[in-house]
Amino acid sequence: MIQDLRLALRSLAKSPGFTTVAVLMLALGVGASTACFSFLNAFFLRPPPFERPDELVSLHSTEDKTPGLMRLSVPNFTDYRANNTVFTDLALHLFLGVRFTEGENNSILFGHLVSGSYFDLLGVKPVLGRPLSVADDVEGAPPVVVVSHAFWQTRLAASPEALGRTLLFNNVPFTVVGVAPAGFRGISVIDAPDYWMPTSVYRSVLLGQGLEFFISRRAVTVSVIGRLKPGVTLGQAAASLKPLSEKLAIDFPADNAGRSLRLVPIAQAMLDPNRRSDLLRAGNLLIALAGLILLIACANLANLLLARAGARQREIALRVALGASRGQVVGQLLRENFLLAALGGGLGVVISVWLRDLLWALRPPGFPDNMEVNVDGRVLAFAVSATILTGLLFGVVPALAASRVDLIAILKRVPSGDNGLSIFSFRHVLVAAQVALSVVALVIAGLFVRSLNQASAVTLGWNSRNLALMSADLVQSGYNQTRTLEYYQRALARLRTVPGVLDVSIASRPFLTGVNPQRTIKPQGEDEALRTRGRFMSFAVVQPDFLRFMGLELVAGRDFSVDDNGTHPPAVIINEAMARLAWPGQDPIGKTIKLYNDETPVQVVGVTRNIRDVELRADPAPFAFFPVAQFFEAANVFHIRTAGNPTDLLPTLRKELQSLDPAVNLRSIDYREVIRNALWGSRTGATLMSVFGVIALFLTLLGIYAVMAQAVVQRTREIGICLALGAQTRAVVGLILKRGVIVTGVGVLGGLAAACGLTRYVGSFLFEVKPTDPLTFAVIAGLLSGVALLACYIPARRATKVDPLIALRSE
Amino acid sequence: MISLRSVEKIYPLKGGVFYALRNISLEINEGEFVSIMGPSGSGKSTLLHILGLHDSSWHGEFNLLGQPVHQLDKKKRFDLQKKHLGFVFQSYHLLDDLTVYENLEIPLSYRDVPKKERESAVCDVLDRFGIVGKKDLYPNQLSGGQQQLVGVARALIAKPSLILADEPTGNLHSDQGREIMKLFKKLNEEGTTIIQVTHSEENATYGSRVVRLADGMLISK
Ligand SMILES: Nc1ncnc2c1ncn2[C@@H]1O[C@H](COP(=O)(O)OP(=O)(O)O)[C@@H](O)[C@H]1O
Ligand SMILES: [Mg+2]
DSSP states (O other): OHHHHHHHHHHHHHSHHHHHHHHHHHHHHHHHHHHHHHHHIIIIISOOSSSSGGGEEEEEEEESSSOSOBOBOHHHHHHHHHHOSSEEEEEEEEEEEEEEEETTEEEEEEEEEEOTTHHHHHTOOOSEEOOOOGGGGSTTOOOEEEEOHHHHHHHSTTOGGGTTOEEEETTEEEEEEEEOOTTOOOSOSSOOOSEEEEGGGHHHHOOHHHHHHHHOSSSOOBEEEEEEOTTOOHHHHHHHHHHHHHHHHHHSHHHHTTEEEEEEEHHHHSSOHHHHHHHHHHHHHHHHHHHHHHHHHHHHHHHHHHHHHHHTHHHHHHHHHTTOOHHHHHHHHHHHHHHHHHHHHHHHHHHHHHHHHHHHHTOOTTOOTTOOOOOOHHHHHHHHHHHHHHHHHHHHHHHHHHHOOOHHHHHTTOOOOHHHHHHHHHHHHHHHHHHHHHHHHHHHHHHHHHHHHHHHTOOOSSOOTTEEEEEEOTTTTTOOHHHHHHHHHHHHHHHHTSTTEEEEEEESSOTTSSOOOEEEEEEOOSOTTOTTTTEEEEEEEEOTTHHHHHTOOEEEEOOOOTTOSTTSOOEEEEEHHHHHHHSTTSOOTTOEEEETTOOOOEEEEEEEOOOSOSSSSSSOOOEEEEETTTSOOOOOEEEEEESSOHHHHHHHHHHHHHHHOTTSOEEEEEHHHHHHHHTHHHHHHHHHHHHHHHHHHHHHHHHHHHHHHHHHHHTHHHHHHHHHTTOOHHHHHHHHHHHHHHHHHHHHHHHHHHHHHHGGGGGGGOSSOOTTOHHHHHHHHHHHHHHHHHHHHHHHHHHTTOOHHHHHHTO | OEEEEEEEEEEEETTEEEEEEEEEEEEEOTTOEEEEEOOTTSSHHHHHHHHTTSOOOOEEEEEETTEEGGGOOHHHHHHHHHHHEEEEOTTOOOOTTSOHHHHHHHHHHHTTOOHHHHHHHHHHHHHHTTOGGGTTSOGGGSOHHHHHHHHHHHHHTTOOSEEEEESTTTTSOHHHHHHHHHHHHHHHHTTOEEEEEOSOHHHHTTSSEEEEEETTEEEEO
């Protein structure tokens, strides 16, 4: 066995060029697919790092009127926890940001507010100290905190003495009682909490609306997990909980009408369930494309091996004459091919680590820096299977073909006839298949590039030019409503005096940042069971001049004015989408809406055009603007229009606001950055797909070139005769090109047909481009045909350089 | 040992069929050293490939070592060939990528001979042919005569009872050719049956009998 491998290795070493190319192609294919798989593994396949994870489920609210899975409210959580019979326990967590004071410095740190049994329920043991306990989670208990491993290392010097130290969160001293295990990030794979606090401290760390929502039965703010009692299935639990949720809807109709409960296995809740399927599809697309590359690499290798088999016919015939059975010959060739696969696979794993880091650098904004995408046993198993599979794919047919030799002809040194031709035509099929596969890869890449162009050139419907954003954490700094409004006025006045500032306004939320606060909006009408009743809708609370400031176009009614304040009846401006949803076919001006828990009718005074507000995609959702003087909200994102580059002005703006109150934390951003982030998906998609497409194209051209070049060598004699008989150069080129044209043509047509059927699976990733976009298909077909013909033409040109005399003597 | 009865070999050609061998009937006994002679294109190689079981598309009866070859399936023929036949080629046909030692070992490894036995068999043969010093060289480091020596040694290593050689000295100087013929004679005296194709009357004198072909027909046995 070892000797067999040594012989195989020697045979490969004999043709270093072939071996290098083959190993590199395989490494590229295996590497790309393994890198993609390591992400799929990290996000979807790694078992949750908790005790008996099969028993853990995530609980979600669903609502008739609002799509998607939502979190739960704390009062509902408390009722479910007290009254269910299927869970050993339920625990909640709430992601929050709290001001952290360290000496002179203030910063906002993110962590989790969790119920007392959270750690015990998950079965997670701190590496130092103790977990939070139920005793910590009672009113009046001294505030304690468990910090993350990263926090412990960076801020507490990884010292064992950290236990017992006090940390100042929102000016309240918390005692450190434990350090969580490294890498523990709670339920979500992409959260990166720095600390865990018991919910008993909520009044100290939640402020303003956050606090209001935390005690509301309506607001869905907390993530809830439960551990099923032994032997209870998910279905049984869901059935047993149904009467509970029905009772909650009857007991609290204003809050819970139309709500029910949905259970999700914990493994599927480690990513926001509403985003999970998108990410999963993106992951699968990556794997599919990487697989496509691997397939093309296999086809290429099979082709190279077939060419090599042609050159090795004498050796193989001789081995057969010396008594080798077909099995022994095939065995020897397979050993060589699998050795190649193993070398390629090994190098592929190395490349995959490198590619993984490259891919990770392209992660969406908001993913943590310290997530681990490891090469674990499962990733290695994938790489090994991919390697074996490729070994089979590219190795078996050539080995079988090569072992079928015409003994006498070869031993008598007669030039081979039929045998060579049949191998040759199979090689043509392989090349056509490669062309087809790369057409698919390139069409997908083309669609993503088109999609990026569309998204970049989109008309926003509002003016994003020279815009800077500054936000101030007034709530965390203990500002009440009066002080906040006062701060706004002073800040507006101050910012307007800065040279280079054209205008300033305020809104509770910026557009397109991915942050999307919603509230219950109930349009009023004859039909009280209106289909929009109680639906969560997006909204913004704004300065009266905000719409004009942003250049938003009104299609009906009026804009806000300074008179829309406490002394006038409340007003709202809605977008066309909300008008159409609430009062189809009617004039919305003068109609009223009501907000949750408030019977005051709010009059619609204006309608704006639908714009790209929450996200870049068209398909606009209902959106409402409220004036800040009537609906106070910690509306504190300053929108600043500058004369020049906003980035240059940010430090000055920051200094000005800082001088108003140095204790207030400020964050600032150039709007171009926001747009860049909003385009992340399109841009990353286009980049990745283009990289895959170019690799596919490159491999395919290599394949075409190799086959055509070999055809020229095989037909040297024929070409020599033609030239000797006085054939024109053009005729010889044509003779060779003809095959190339046919093969490429068949491949391109096949590829286009396949792409037609397949691109609809990427449709949901595309931005306002149809998956069958004719322009993309045409350009790719043209591009591929052009380059492929070039790859045929070079060897064909060389054919005309054949010296007839040498060619005729060469047999 | 060998008995051919009305063996014919036909090549279908455009204008009709071409008889490469026509009505060949021939007996060869164990221990003979037969030389097949005849002009170029008379069918000598064709006959040898039939005898060597390389070719299976012919008509007639062929008994080899008591087995009716014309009735055997592919696998049985292959087993028969593996067990009893050895070949020497005009152009040596050594494997360029393997050393002398490895070239000699190959037929044994295809016959699943255990490693220990392979070693002793190869060493035996190296000794007998006086090429121990060349065992680690590659074919292209040997002269033509030495290469053919290795070729003969390789044909012999699996202890065949019949050696078939197609113009074994065709590419050699007459001195080297004589060496090979002496070797054949010695092997024949030790009991191996030998059938060779040759153009040289001198080579034929080493044998015990000459069979002449012309235009695919036997003109003397
Ligand atoms: N594959 C083939 N197709 C047609 N004719 C063939 C083929 N192989 C050999 N022949 C013909 O058969 C005849 C005998 O060939 P061969 O046995 O090689 O002759 P030689 O006696 O020189 O060894 C020759 O005339 C040759 O042209
Ligand atoms: Mg001949």
